[in-house]
Amino acid sequence: xxxxxxxxxxxxxxxxxxxxxxxxxxxxxxxxxxxxxxxxxxxxxxxxxxxxxxxxxxxxxxxxxxxxxxxxxxxxxxxxxxxxxxxxxxxxxxxxxxxxxxxxxxxxxxxxxxxxxxxxxxxxxxxxxxxxxxxxxxxxxxxxxxxxxxxxxxxxxxxxxxxxxxxxxxxxxxxxxxxxxxxxxxxxxxxxxxxxxxxxxxxxxxxxxxxxxxxxxxxxxxxxxxxxxxxxxxxxxxxxxxxxxxxxxxxxxxxxxxxxxxxxxxxxxxxxxxxxxxxxxxxxxxxxxxxxxxxxxxxxxxxxxxxxxxxxxxxxxxxxxxx
Ligand code: ADP
Numbered sequence: 001x002x003x004x005x006x007x008x009x010x011x012x013x014x015x016x017x018x019x020x021x022x023x024x025x026x027x028x029x030x031x032x033x034x035x036x037x038x039x040x041x042x043x044x045x046x047x048x049x050x051x052x053x054x055x056x057x058x059x060x061x062x063x064x065x066x067x068x069x070x071x072x073x074x075x076x077x078x079x080x081x082x083x084x085x086x087x088x089x090x091x092x093x094x095x096x097x098x099x100x101x102x103x104x105x106x107x108x109x110x111x112x113x114x115x116x117x118x119x120x121x122x123x124x125x126x127x128x129x130x131x132x133x134x135x136x137x138x139x140x141x142x143x144x145x146x147x148x149x150x151x152x153x154x155x156x157x158x159x160x161x162x163x164x165x166x167x168x169x170x171x172x173x174x175x176x177x178x179x180x181x182x183x184x185x186x187x188x189x190x191x192x193x194x195x196x197x198x199x200x201x202x203x204x205x206x207x208x209x210x211x212x213x214x215x216x217x218x219x220x221x222x223x224x225x226x227x228x229x230x231x232x233x234x235x236x237x238x239x240x241x242x243x244x245x246x247x248x249x250x251x252x253x254x255x256x257x258x259x260x261x262x263x264x265x266x267x268x269x270x271x272x273x274x275x276x277x278x279x280x281x282x283x284x285x286x287x288x289x290x291x292x293x294x295x296x297x298x299x300x301x302x303x304x305x306x307x308x309x310x311x312x313x314x315x316x317x318x319x320x321x322x323x
Pocket of ligand 1: 191283290
């Protein structure tokens with residue numbers, strides 16, 4: 001007659017190191033399976049394997065599994081700006097891809113309710129996330145940066161006029177999703193200092209924030225407000241990025257500065273925060289990003305600035321890790 005030791009021996013074949021709390025009573029075997037680090041497909045496979053193996057044993061006619069996963073410690077990195085159109089989404093997607101290339105397990109939360117653009121930038125527009133129970137499953141894409149977007153929760157083109165609590169709830173669904181092995185979430189925030197930002201700081205405190213600005217005074221003044229907001233919530237500013245400085249004329253090669261240059265670096269210095277880097281104004285960046293091939297994913301020179309910033313971000317994150 002089958003006993004616990006037979007069941008354990010069978011489990012060794014299909015779930016070595018993952019099972020515990022094995023019990024067997026009245027033909028019913030029960031156990032706890034640790035599925036940490038397994039994706040949904042692998043979890044399904046291990047469940048089928050365990051059930052198949054145990055049901056082969058004489059006298060076992062029912063198998064109950066409880067699956068547990070040690071919680072992956074997941075860190076949120078907020079990408080914020082004082083106003084729209086300064087390149088926040090472009091920076092977010094390129095940083096995520098460049099961080100992935102550094103071997104990190106990165107996901108993207110597109111919290112920009114006014115213009116959710118990450119599905120397009122990550123070339124997975126039109127794909128809807130599936131759900132497992134109450135949790136959304138992030139959308140996979142060719143860059144291996146799973147993404148969930150406010151755009152996934154609304155119809156395409158629908159003007160999203162969400163008020164505070166609703167926006168907060170939507171953000172919750174994106175962050176508390178089935179992120180699996182993802183360890184770092186880049187959060188593309190809406191511009192400015194509104195409800196979504198506040199809700200995130202209260203409920204899902206990011207480990208730090210990157211602020212992006214164009215070099216003009218006006219944009220920088222707005223950026224300063226974003227910096228203040230994070231400061232009040234005790235969220236460290238990882239640093240400032242300057243975008244759209246230095247335009248090289250594709251015809252004559254002359255470099256000009258339509259929005260000025262160096263303003264963000266100077267502002268960062270004044271505010272005592274690190275400067276992470278400068279991204280030039282370059283038509284190729286717009287074309288490539290809008291075409292769903294962010295420059296960081298290619299070998300072209302446009303990816304360079306983003307890779308350097310990603311390296312600084314990764315270094316900052318590694319220095320925060322308690323050991
Ligand atoms: P935000 O998220 O701040 O609203 P986006 O990232 O959507 O801004 O950028 C706004 C537009 O500017 C997009 O069309 C984008 O491709 C373009 N853009 C962003 N950064 C650059 C750059 N450095 N050079 C050229 N175009 C850029």
